Amino acid sequence: MRRRGRLAAQVATGSLAVALAACSVPIPEPSAAPSPDDRGALLEPQVDRIVQQTFAEIDAADGATDAGLLGDRVGDGIGLARAVEYTVVAKGGDALQVITGDLQAFYTTSTEEWPRPMVGVTAVGDADSPPVVLAWVQDGPWEPYVLETWAPMVPGAVLPAMPEPSIGAELLSLEAPGFSVTPGEVIESYVTLLNEGGSSELDEAFAPDPYREGMFEARSSLSGSAKGRGGTYTDTVEARLDESFALTDAEGGALVFVRLAVTSDFNVPGAQLTLLTAADKALLTGTLKSRVVYRYEDFVVIRLWPEGSGILPEVVAAGQHLVGVSTS
Amino acid sequence: MIEKLFERGLAAVGLIVVAVGGVALMLRPVSVVHPRADLDTRVVVIPPEVLTLDGLGEITVTAPSTFDVRTARPSDAYAWAMGVEVGVVRGLETWEDLEVDRAGTVSGEVPDFSGDLWRGWVFAYEDAAIDPVDLESGLAVVIVSGSGSPLTSLTFEMIRDRGNGWAWPTLAAGLGALTAGLALDAIRLIRARLRTSGKDAS
Numbered sequence: 001m002r003r004r005g006r007l008a009a010q011v012a013t014g015s016l017a018v019a020l021a022a023c024s025v026p027i028p029e030p031s032a033a034p035s036p037d038d039r040g041a042l043l044e045p046q047v048d049r050i051v052q053q054t055f056a057e058i059d060a061a062d063g064a065t066d067a068g069l070l071g072d073r074v075g076d077g078i079g080l081a082r083a084v085e086y087t088v089v090a091k092g093g094d095a096l097q098v099i100t101g102d103l104q105a106f107y108t109t110s111t112e113e114w115p116r117p118m119v120g121v122t123a124v125g126d127a128d129s130p131p132v133v134l135a136w137v138q139d140g141p142w143e144p145y146v147l148e149t150w151a152p153m154v155p156g157a158v159l160p161a162m163p164e165p166s167i168g169a170e171l172l173s174l175e176a177p178g179f180s181v182t183p184g185e186v187i188e189s190y191v192t193l194l195n196e197g198g199s200s201e202l203d204e205a206f207a208p209d210p211y212r213e214g215m216f217e218a219r220s221s222l223s224g225s226a227k228g229r230g231g232t233y234t235d236t237v238e239a240r241l242d243e244s245f246a247l248t249d250a251e252g253g254a255l256v257f258v259r260l261a262v263t264s265d266f267n268v269p270g271a272q273l274t275l276l277t278a279a280d281k282a283l284l285t286g287t288l289k290s291r292v293v294y295r296y297e298d299f300v301v302i303r304l305w306p307e308g309s310g311i312l313p314e315v316v317a318a319g320q321h322l323v324g325v326s327t328s
Numbered sequence: 329m330i331e332k333l334f335e336r337g338l339a340a341v342g343l344i345v346v347a348v349g350g351v352a353l354m355l356r357p358v359s360v361v362h363p364r365a366d367l368d369t370r371v372v373v374i375p376p377e378v379l380t381l382d383g384l385g386e387i388t389v390t391a392p393s394t395f396d397v398r399t400a401r402p403s404d405a406y407a408w409a410m411g412v413e414v415g416v417v418r419g420l421e422t423w424e425d426l427e428v429d430r431a432g433t434v435s436g437e438v439p440d441f442s443g444d445l446w447r448g449w450v451f452a453y454e455d456a457a458i459d460p461v462d463l464e465s466g467l468a469v470v471i472v473s474g475s476g477s478p479l480t481s482l483t484f485e486m487i488r489d490r491g492n493g494w495a496w497p498t499l500a501a502g503l504g505a506l507t508a509g510l511a512l513d514a515i516r517l518i519r520a521r522l523r524t525s526g527k528d529a530s
Binding site: 025027028029030031032033034035036037038039041042043046049050112114138140141142144145 | 375376378380382384401402403407408411418419420421422423443465467486488
């Protein structure tokens with residue numbers, strides 16, 4: 001009898017244990033994170049906000065011709081160039097280049113690293129206002145995208161189709177293969193060409209472009225003038241590699257965005273030089289004697305085609321930004 | 329003898345199965361639970377893998393005053409959060425508690441300007457409910473206190489899978505086996521008695 005009772009108790013305990021175990025629902029564990037639907041670093045509403053804030057600063061500064069009104073959205077380099085433009089305009093020089101925030105396209109990247117760029121292309125204007133390529137850069141996750149430079153498109157040039165913003169273009173290393181040359185090589189070659197001039201054998205490695213033609217023409221004229229008085233004229237072009245970048249396009253090629261520091265040095269020992277324009281005089285720092293140095297922060301965009309295409313790299317946008325005139 | 333053993337065994341098994349099913353039904357857990365965590369940081373990150381937990385419903389955040397709920401690509405959110413002291417929600421510790429780890433570095437200020445990373449940015453005051461269904465899949469949620477004080481609490485509404493949908497069928501099967509065992513036993517007993525009374529009559 002006792003045995004039966006013990007058996008019944010064991011059966012009941014077992015049943016209860018089974019039921020309790022069955023009732024304890026396991027806590028759900030996180031599974032693999034789903035990928036974002038839109039992988040691009042920026043989507044259109046974010047870009048709109050950045051562009052709107054940038055041009056609010058530029059419009060305010062342009063309206064007052066006061067570069068001091070440029071804020072966090074405009075980089076120091078382009079701010080300095082704009083300040084120079086205000087001085088040139090005030091002294092009767094060329095009219096201010098009008099840039100609008102009306103974009104026809106923007107390019108973002110899929111990168112998760114910093115610094116990361118964003119590129120905008122303004123809407124088509126009239127013949128005197130070609131589309132302008134604008135480059136913003138964000139240096140870190142806590143930093144705003146800052147407009148660093150811009151360049152008008154070269155007449156007749158065509159920008160390639162770019163990946164949708166929701167996908168984002170790949171931010172390439174300067175050694176990235178898969179193109180007619182690497183982005184780093186094309187920068188090095190183009191800078192060498194600019195320094196060597198039109199007689200360089202590299203002249204045939206690039207499609208013709210008005211930026212370098214204009215630089216070579218000015219160099220030829222100024223060199224002749226300096227030599228006639230026993231002096232020299234030299235252009236020194238350096239690439240700012242850490243501020244240059246390359247993005248894949250949607251056609252198998254790439255766009256290489258190159259920042260250039262250009263120094264034009266006119267030196268006639270023993271002479272007393274005279275600046276021709278009121279703007280140059282206003283910009284000059286120091287007392288002018290036999291030497292004058294112009295400094296520019298230029299920006300060119302070079303299109304690369306896929307490897308094996310046989311098509312020469314082509315400058316599709318180029319802008320020259322005078323940032324200073326000095327005596328050394 | 330074998331018939332008797334089978335019938336009584338069937339009834340006994342049925343009884344045990346009925347007991348298991350009945351206890352399981354009695355101990356059934358509630359189907360909606362609200363695990364929560366008290367917060368002691370100004371910034372809390374909820375990764376996308378937590379936002380897709382099975383059974384997750386609304387997320388409720390409370391704070392002493394203003395705060396905002398932002399969304400960003402996870403890599404961007406984590407990079408941003410590395411600059412501040414944050415609570416990172418890892419999931420459920422128990423059905424009552426959320427697991428929130430501290431991460432990042434101690435920082436006095438949470439900058440408000442860096443708005444370029446954020447896909448979404450909603451302002452709230454004292455409390456807000458976030459429905460994960462309304463969020464773009466794959467994004468992380470970053471909750472940032474607008475005042476100098478930490479956020480107060482975070483609560484998940486969880487639909488708990490009861491895990492005992494088998495209880496009713498078990499109970500039914502047990503009752504069936506018990507009934508069958510008892511019925512067969514009863515029939516056998518009746519037949520035996522009828523046979524005995526027939527013999528007595530003859």
